[in-house]
Amino acid sequence: MTHANLDTSIPKPEQLAELVRRYIPDARVEVGLFSGDDHFEMRVISAAFEGKTRVAQHKMVYAALGDHMRKRVHALALTTSAPQ
Amino acid sequence: MTDATPSDPIQQGIDNLVKANEVVLFMKGTPEFPQCGFSQRVVALLNHTAVPYAAVNVLLDPAIREGIKIYADWPTIPQLYIKGEFIGGCDIITEMAANGELEALLAPLRPAQEN
Numbered sequence: 001m002t003h004a005n006l007d008t009s010i011p012k013p014e015q016l017a018e019l020v021r022r023y024i025p026d027a028r029v030e031v032g033l034f035s036g037d038d039h040f041e042m043r044v045i046s047a048a049f050e051g052k053t054r055v056a057q058h059k060m061v062y063a064a065l066g067d068h069m070r071k072r073v074h075a076l077a078l079t080t081s082a083p084q
Numbered sequence: 085m086t087d088a089t090p091s092d093p094i095q096q097g098i099d100n101l102v103k104a105n106e107v108v109l110f111m112k113g114t115p116e117f118p119q120c121g122f123s124q125r126v127v128a129l130l131n132h133t134a135v136p137y138a139a140v141n142v143l144l145d146p147a148i149r150e151g152i153k154i155y156a157d158w159p160t161i162p163q164l165y166i167k168g169e170f171i172g173g174c175d176i177i178t179e180m181a182a183n184g185e186l187e188a189l190l191a192p193l194r195p196a197q198e199n
Contacts, residue, residue, distance in 0.1 A: 054172060054176045054179070055158075055170060055171075055172055055176065058158075058172075058173075058175070058176065059157065059158070062158075062159050069159050070159055075122070076160075077174075077175055078175050079175060079179070
């Protein structure tokens with residue numbers, strides 16, 4: 001997956017949510033901003049997290065966000081869990 | 085847990101820091117003067133546990149700042165390591181402090197109270 005055309009733009013919350021849903025198909029994702037336009041907060045609930053450590057769960061979300069995480073997203077407050 | 089290769093001196097140096105300290109926090113700034121809100125929060129949570137920890141200011145060394153992300157395969161700073169294991173960043177530590185997991189991990193490392 002490449003984001004070559006997005007080099008200068010800050011993603012919108014819904015774009016980030018869509019990336020996560022694409023990578024983790026059953027994910028319930030809520031994304032908002034807690035400061036400015038590049039400080040995101042995200043909650044992800046997915047059965048794919050079942051039995052995984054929180055570190056592993058967060059890595060799955062980071063993988064979904066790809067280059068966005070490394071370059072465009074200044075800050076991401078992340079909460080992950082499996083469905084109750 | 086890591087892609088560290090002995091031939092990479094940066095990864096080797098990070099590995100040494102992680103293994104030489106029971107509790108080590110890679111952060112922006114210092115515990116006295118954190119330079120990022122996320123680092124500041126983890127410092128506050130750690131200070132609250134009264135367990136001593138080492139802190140590495142990644143702002144002083146761009147090679148460590150980038151290298152630590154590779155070491156843990158984790159894109160953000162701060163990063164907390166306990167007994168050689170990557171525990172998490174700000175969100176995970178906050179969660180673990182709230183649900184008692186952080187205390188459970190750190191309690192055995194707390195120095196005995198004198199007097």
